[in-house]
Amino acid sequence: MANRAYNFNAGPAALPLEVLQRAQEKFVEFENSGMSLMEMSHRGAIYEKVHFEAEALLRELLSIPDGYKVLFIQGGASTQFAMIPMNLLRSGTKAAYVATGSWATKAIKEAKLFGETSIAASSEAAAYKHIPSISELKYDSDAAYVHVTSNETIEGTQWAEFPDTGSVPLIADMSSDILCRPIDVSKFAVIYAGAQKNLGPSGVTIVIIREDLINKPTTPVPTMLRYDTHADADSLYNTPPTFAIYMMSEVLKWIKENGGAAGMEARNREKANLLYEAIDNSNGFYRGFAEIGSRSLMNVTFTLANEELEKKFVKESEAQGFVGLKGHRSVGGLRASIYNAVPIESVSALVSFMGDFQSRNS
Incomplete structure (x- = not known):
């Protein structure tokens, strides 16, 4: 399609073109209702079909076992940072986090606003360039939970495998790599993810939570910040982000059509390998930020010799239709976010540009 940018934004991020076109066809009138989906009640049969289809697709694609609730919540992963300790961190226990x-x-x-925490492991001393090894993790056997961030978008690091925490609940923020590869959901007590990187547009957050953890909090928690509120009402306690959930459902259909989680992994490894090879074979012109064993499939971070050259790279790439390659303001450098919907053609075009830029600036 003409005028489509090479979209490497970190989030909100690229959506599959096919999904956008399907949504466009149904935008003004949905299912012969005389209304857009955005105009109709979330209590009506038409929307409820969309709502529960999205849940069913997510359960299928992630092979979510029985005993888990799937919730659609607003507020992004940042709200989950608070909801998790508010609901699960009990008095007299500590929550263990991997930094x-x-x-x-x-x-x-x-x-830390809601209770005691401990650091199970940290890579801060190494500027967060790697994921700590599983053997490094130290936490109390009676910890309330162990929390990991499966993929760090800013540093470009990702857990290659996850720890077995036994009886201690394992919680993962998978906002930036959910469904980029198959995972064993049964290893986790809670998985949460903002949709706006791999699953759809911004506005909806997925929470997959083991049912035995959905209890009334021991301290007062506002109604909308309680998991039991959303679980008891099938995420329809209040008006959900209906259009975002519809778009997510369409993205999930696209993932299913393209091989599911395994298909996404093959696609993502091909893209990541292209970019990392371009970096590694540049004779030091491009320098990968993350250590090789911790490199992300989703966010490829790299630097150039100096900040002026990086600014030139961004300016020239933007002139050629590349979007979102400037690194996060907190760490600088460059970053290509290659989430599920980013086509291989965009990555190939970027690799070609990188080679040309190197030849002109070496």
Whole structure:
């Protein structure tokens, strides 16, 4: 399609073109209702079909076992940073967090507002360039939970495998890599993810929570910040973000059509390998930020010799239709976010641009 940018934004991020076109066809009138989906009641049969289809697709694609609730909540992962300790951190226990970068640090900061926390492991001393090894994790056997951030978008690091925490509930923020590869949901007590990177547009947050953890909090928690509120009402306690959930459902259909989680992994590894090879074979012109064993499939971070050259790279890339390659303001450098919907053609075009830029600036 003409005039489509090479979209490497970190989030909100690229959506599949096919999904956008399907939504466009149904935008003004949905299912012969005489209304757009955005205009109709969330209590009506038409929307409820969309709502529960989205849940069913998510359960299928992630192979979510029995005993888990799937919730659609607003407020992004940042709200989950507070909801988790508010609902699950009991008096007399500690919550253990693995400090892997910017997003894990924000989760830790929020948890400290509601109870005791400990750091199970940290890569801060290494500028968060790697994920701590599983053997490094240290936490109390009676910890309220262990929290990990599966993928750090800013630093470009990702857990290759997850720890087995036994009887201690394992919680994961998967906002930036959910459904980028198959995972064993049964290893986790809670998985949460903002949709705006791999699952759809911004506005809806997915929470997959083990049913035995959905209890009335031991301390007063506002109604909308309680998991039992949303679980008891099938995420329809109040008006949900209906259009965002519809778009997510369409993205999930697209993922299913393209091989599910395994298909996404093959697609994502091909894209990531292209970019990392371009970096590694540049004779030091491009320098990967993350250590090789912790490199992300979703966010490829790299630097150039100096800030002026990076600014030139961003300016020239933007002139050629590349969007979102400037690194996060907190760490600088460059970043290409290659979530599920980013096509291989965009990555190939970026690799070609990188080669040309190197030849002109070496």
